Amino acid sequence: MPTPARTSITDIVAAGRDILEADGPPGLTMQAVATKVGVRPPSLYKHVKNRESLVGLVAGDALRDLRERLDGADSDLAGLAHAFRAFAKESPQGYQLVFALGPDASRPDPAALAQTSQPILRVAADLVGEGDALEAARTITAWASGFVAMELAGAFRLGGDVNRAFDYGVKALTRGLAR
Amino acid sequence: MPTPARTSITDIVAAGRDILEADGPPGLTMQAVATKVGVRPPSLYKHVKNRESLVGLVAGDALRDLRERLDGADSDLAGLAHAFRAFAKESPQGYQLVFALGPDASRPDPAALAQTSQPILRVAADLVGEGDALEAARTITAWASGFVAMELAGAFRLGGDVNRAFDYGVKALTRGLAR
DNA sequence: ACCTGAACACCGTTCAAGT
DNA sequence: ACCTGAACACCGTTCAAGT
Numbered sequence: 001m002p003t004p005a006r007t008s009i010t011d012i013v014a015a016g017r018d019i020l021e022a023d024g025p026p027g028l029t030m031q032a033v034a035t036k037v038g039v040r041p042p043s044l045y046k047h048v049k050n051r052e053s054l055v056g057l058v059a060g061d062a063l064r065d066l067r068e069r070l071d072g073a074d075s076d077l078a079g080l081a082h083a084f085r086a087f088a089k090e091s092p093q094g095y096q097l098v099f100a101l102g103p104d105a106s107r108p109d110p111a112a113l114a115q116t117s118q119p120i121l122r123v124a125a126d127l128v129g130e131g132d133a134l135e136a137a138r139t140i141t142a143w144a145s146g147f148v149a150m151e152l153a154g155a156f157r158l159g160g161d162v163n164r165a166f167d168y169g170v171k172a173l174t175r176g177l178a179r
Numbered sequence: 180m181p182t183p184a185r186t187s188i189t190d191i192v193a194a195g196r197d198i199l200e201a202d203g204p205p206g207l208t209m210q211a212v213a214t215k216v217g218v219r220p221p222s223l224y225k226h227v228k229n230r231e232s233l234v235g236l237v238a239g240d241a242l243r244d245l246r247e248r249l250d251g252a253d254s255d256l257a258g259l260a261h262a263f264r265a266f267a268k269e270s271p272q273g274y275q276l277v278f279a280l281g282p283d284a285s286r287p288d289p290a291a292l293a294q295t296s297q298p299i300l301r302v303a304a305d306l307v308g309e310g311d312a313l314e315a316a317r318t319i320t321a322w323a324s325g326f327v328a329m330e331l332a333g334a335f336r337l338g339g340d341v342n343r344a345f346d347y348g349v350k351a352l353t354r355g356l357a358r
Numbered sequence: 359a360c361c362t363g364a365a366c367a368c369c370g371t372t373c374a375a376g377t
Numbered sequence: 378a379c380c381t382g383a384a385c386a387c388c389g390t391t392c393a394a395g396t
Contacts, residue, residue: 003378040382050371096280138344141325146325157292165317186360222362226360
């Protein structure tokens with residue numbers, strides 16, 4: 001006789017997301033997630049294939065938040081850059097997971113990634129025209145993701161004002177890309 | 180009676196570096212390193228504090244290689260950017276480890292990181308003058324590290340020529356930073 | 359002074375057995 | 378149809394015992 005499910009994929013991903021932000025990727029264990037949703041570890045395998053795919057789902061969840069931020073931001077380079085950075089400050093572990101490497105199963109869905117680059121492509125096209133939009137978008141994304149990654153990693157240790165360096169980068173890119 | 184050491188910190192770090200490139204961070208286990216240098220796992224703890232610090236030493240070793248590349252490169256933005264990318268292609272796992280997050284013990288020595296930024300600071304000063312050199316260097320490093328990280332992660336999936344996008348970024352930054 | 363086997367706590371995963 | 382305990386292989390780490 002069937003028994004009602006005691007948890008759900010939605011609950012599992014939400015629990016994973018919370019645990020990730022609290023304890024980082026090493027804390028995101030099947031045991032921790034199972035405890036949080038109130039089942040035993042083996043039960044999770046009725047809902048996700050394995051830990052890798054759970055990590056991928058959590059990354060996808062974080063990516064959705066990032067996309068919402070970008071969609072709601074001002075449609076210029078400064079607006080997108082600040083939305084990018086704001087998301088990283090709010091969900092540092094989620095941010096890193098979105099841009100992390102690892103096996104395909106642990107990566108967010110390529111289609112979702114493509115959708116997230118939409119607002120950046122639009123801003124790039126506004127700056128340089130349709131012909132160079134892809135190259136310009138890659139320049140912007142590389143700088144923004146690199147800057148935020150270094151900031152989160154505590155890599156800016158030579159003093160100076162990090163906020164000032166961020167605004168400096170926005171201006172330098174805007175100048176370098178403007179037609 | 181003392182027995183001669185059967186391995187050394189040098190051997191251990193070199194073995195760790197090889198294993199990292201072959202199998203990635205998950206493969207870099209104490210057991211794998213011990214097997215490679217010909218001892219049992221517990222013996223490693225006579226040479227390193229724990230796995231975290233071993234990872235930090237391996238990251239430091241990769242960072243030394245990156246520094247050598249940068250020191251040998253042409254002293255302009257294009258030269259440094261290509262040296263950066265060449266190192267990442269040769270040692271993708273080592274590259275990622277250098278720019279990864281994680282606990283302090285697993286990160287390369289801050290002083291070594293500072294020394295690596297030296298050639299970038301010099302190029303930045305050439306472009307924008309001493310006053311803005313730090314901000315310009317951070318813009319360059321953020322873009323280069325972000326671009327290469329995305330390339331390694333396979334994040335450029337919208338078609339187009341990645342080499343062209345790289346050169347486009349070099350030109351955009353040079354233009355945006357030039358006085 | 360270094361190396362080892364044994365042990366412990368932890369993890370991911372499978373599977374037969376329960377309801 | 379979902380959940381569970383038991384089991385397995387693996388991992389990091391400690392420690393007393395060897396040489």
